[in-house]
Amino acid sequence: xxxxxxxxxxxxxxxxxxxxxxxxxxxxxxxxxxxxxxxxxxxxxxxxxxxxxxxxxxxxxxxxxxxxxxxxxxxxxxxxxxxxxxxxxxxxxxxxxxxxxxxxxxxxxxxxxxxxxxxxxxxxxxxxxxxxxxxxxxxxxxxxxxxxxxxxxxxxxxxxxxxxxxxxxxxxxxxxxxxxxxxxxxxxxxxxxxxxxxxxxxxxxxxxxxxxxxxxxxxxxxxxxxxxxxxxxxxxxxxxxxxxxxxxxxxxxxxxxxxxxxxxxxxxxxxxxxxxxxxxxxxxxxxxxxxx
Amino acid sequence: xxxxxxxxxxxxxxxxxxxxxxxxxxxxxxxxxxxxxxxxxxxxxxxxxxxxxxxxxxxxxxxxxxxxxxxxxxxxxxxxxxxxxxxxxxxxxxxxxxxxxxxxxxxxxxxxxxxxxxxxxxxxxxxxxxxxxxxxxxxxxxxxxxxxxxxxxxxxxxxxxxxxxxxxxxxxxxxxxxxxxxxxxxxxxxxxxxxxxxxxxxxxxxxxxxxxxxxxxxxxxxxxxxxxxxxxxxxxxxxxxxxxxxxxxxxxxxxxxxxxxxxxxxxxxxxxxxxxxxxxxxxxxxxxxxxx
Numbered sequence: 001x002x003x004x005x006x007x008x009x010x011x012x013x014x015x016x017x018x019x020x021x022x023x024x025x026x027x028x029x030x031x032x033x034x035x036x037x038x039x040x041x042x043x044x045x046x047x048x049x050x051x052x053x054x055x056x057x058x059x060x061x062x063x064x065x066x067x068x069x070x071x072x073x074x075x076x077x078x079x080x081x082x083x084x085x086x087x088x089x090x091x092x093x094x095x096x097x098x099x100x101x102x103x104x105x106x107x108x109x110x111x112x113x114x115x116x117x118x119x120x121x122x123x124x125x126x127x128x129x130x131x132x133x134x135x136x137x138x139x140x141x142x143x144x145x146x147x148x149x150x151x152x153x154x155x156x157x158x159x160x161x162x163x164x165x166x167x168x169x170x171x172x173x174x175x176x177x178x179x180x181x182x183x184x185x186x187x188x189x190x191x192x193x194x195x196x197x198x199x200x201x202x203x204x205x206x207x208x209x210x211x212x213x214x215x216x217x218x219x220x221x222x223x224x225x226x227x228x229x230x231x232x233x234x235x236x237x238x239x240x241x242x243x244x245x246x247x248x249x250x251x252x253x254x255x256x257x258x259x260x261x262x263x264x265x266x267x268x269x270x271x272x273x274x275x276x277x278x279x280x281x282x283x284x285x286x287x288x289x290x291x292x
Numbered sequence: 293x294x295x296x297x298x299x300x301x302x303x304x305x306x307x308x309x310x311x312x313x314x315x316x317x318x319x320x321x322x323x324x325x326x327x328x329x330x331x332x333x334x335x336x337x338x339x340x341x342x343x344x345x346x347x348x349x350x351x352x353x354x355x356x357x358x359x360x361x362x363x364x365x366x367x368x369x370x371x372x373x374x375x376x377x378x379x380x381x382x383x384x385x386x387x388x389x390x391x392x393x394x395x396x397x398x399x400x401x402x403x404x405x406x407x408x409x410x411x412x413x414x415x416x417x418x419x420x421x422x423x424x425x426x427x428x429x430x431x432x433x434x435x436x437x438x439x440x441x442x443x444x445x446x447x448x449x450x451x452x453x454x455x456x457x458x459x460x461x462x463x464x465x466x467x468x469x470x471x472x473x474x475x476x477x478x479x480x481x482x483x484x485x486x487x488x489x490x491x492x493x494x495x496x497x498x499x500x501x502x503x504x505x506x507x508x509x510x511x512x513x514x515x516x517x518x519x520x521x522x523x524x525x526x527x528x529x530x531x532x533x534x535x536x537x538x539x540x541x542x543x544x545x546x547x548x549x550x551x552x553x554x555x556x557x558x559x560x561x562x563x564x565x566x567x568x569x570x571x572x573x574x575x576x577x578x579x580x581x582x583x584x
Contacts, residue, residue: 020526020528020543021528021530021541022328022341023328023337023338023339023340023341024328024332024338024495024497024543025325025328025329025331025332025338026497026541027530028325029325032343033317033320033321036314036315036316036317037317038317039317040316040317045315046315046316046317047315047344047345047350048315048342048343048344048350049314049315049341049342049343050340050341050342050343051324051340051341051342052339052340053339058339058340080506080529080531081506081507081510082506082509082510082513082514082529083510083513083514083517083527083529084513084517084526084527084528084529116504116505116508118503118504118505118508118562119504119505119507119508129510129511130507130508130510130511131507132510132511133506133507133508133510133511134507136510176531176533178533178534179533203316205316205318211410212408212410212411213408213410213411214372214373214374214425215373215411215422215423215425215426216408216410216411216422216425217374218373218374218375218421218422218424218425218428219421219422219424219425221374221375221376222374222375225375225376234312234376235375235376236312236313236376237372237374237375237376238313238319239372239468241468241470241471242470249313249318251312251316270410
């Protein structure tokens with residue numbers, strides 16, 4: 001369990017997307033790609049993304065496993081006021097916690113929610129089914145052994161929705177992309193001191209465009225991967241189907257070392273370093289499928 | 293293990309995206325959304341999507357778990373000729389199988405691969421590092437107890453790449469989206485007879501646009517969900533942040549029953565059935581954030 005005074009370092013991350021609407025093809029998940037870029041920019045290794053249904057058993061199994069294996073876990077979705085929003089209660093169950101009304105969140109909700117034009121007579125003091133539904137959004141998993149303020153973080157002055165933090169590393173975020181992104185960005189200052197590189201320089205990717213087929217660069221890339229692997233650098237090779245040039249990448253934290261390899265890589269793949277994958281595509285690069 | 297003569301019925305599916313480039317934010321995964329729509333259209337319940345690194349241990353753990361839990365498992369990525377393509381060997385290991393050169397796939401590769409302009413002197417008969425790399429793509433997991441022809445399916449006349457089928461339900465597809473989509477579509481005729489509804493009518497989604505906030509429709513939707521759940525119908529509620537109308541959905545296979553509920557839903561959510569979520573948005577529906 002992390003305390004505010006001695007937060008654990010963050011090396012790895014995982015993302016849990018909770019949503020029938022994604023599995024059913026209704027909604028495209030943009031939150032996990034956003035988190036992927038966010039982690040990359042901070043030098044956190046995103047190790048896994050899972051999309052699961054709004055189902056208690058699935059949530060419990062996935063969140064327990066992720067919390068035990070990864071340093072920074074972010075969930076997305078399932079925290080609205082309707083019956084299909086069961087993330088808070090399922091995550092509470094996963095860690096044998098109870099839900100408790102989070103008074104500061106409720107106060108903020110009352111203060112910051114604008115009255116909906118269809119609900120102008122809504123009364124915060126009188127019990128009603130609508131009030132019960134709203135309360136579901138501020139009844140959070142509560143661990144009596146942990147300081148309350150570290151279990152629900154408010155990161156933006158104008159938003160009432162908290163980031164509930166459970167079991168020290170599970171961060172529960174809403175599925176609405178604009179909220180997800182805003183809350184994640186607001187978490188950044190508190191994550192930076194916990195990074196391997198607290199300057200937060202992040203991970204770097206060098207890209208090379210090569211006219212060679214993958215099978216021709218494979219032998220050199222195998223050697224290269226063996227050489228740079230011990231320095232935490234991964235070598236990738238990505239076919240660009242129907243294009244005349246493929247992409248080779250170096251990914252790692254040690255930018256200076258990676259840059260020192262650039263001319264060697266260029267020579268061996270008969271290519272050029274590029275900032276964008278399609279930078280060297282000939283204007284006439286029509287559809288033409290080569291063998292790999 | 294499934295035999296061609298007595299294939300198991302398909303109720304559920306899972307998708308395993310294997311790729312450092314997705315977790316690193318370089319590439320947006322479009323294959324799992326494509327599979328989600330594909331499954332929905334056939335009435336197969338996609339239960340889980342996972343994105344994992346090009347890492348043997350991760351592949352083994354995920355593919356074993358998925359193969360044992362879901363009827364139809366599709367993997368994407370990691371089957372090219374370079375060192376980072378380890379899907380075939382890791383999946384073979386997961387099920388205690390060896391890799392074996394798949395002669396028909398090799399013959400097709402020789403026949404259908406066009407010579408790459410940078411490799412015009414390539415020779416299929418003379419050992420070379422380039423040939424070894426190409427061979428990695430046709431050395432497939434092989435189970436001596438299962439008919440060979442059910443372990444590598446060729447679905448398109450003009451493609452040499454097979455769909456390797458391991459442990460009866462794991463289908464290994466390439467990550468390149470155009471190939472992934474084409475191969476998946478080509479599998480459709482062989483899946484239809486194995487569906488719960490072999491006519492392949494699929495799943496249906498009725499959408500309703502409501503001007504009410506989620507907390508106001510929550511009590512009715514809770515009742516509705518309890519009523520229609522036993523008939524396999526799920527009720528969803530999706531806030532549309534910054535818009536004046538939210539979305540309520542019914543999802544299930546029993547279209548006639550769902551349609552019989554439409555007027556009741558419209559009345560209770562003070563809304564209208566729509567074909568597109570934004571159909572009833574007023575033209576002036578500017579950014580205006582209501583409380584939920």
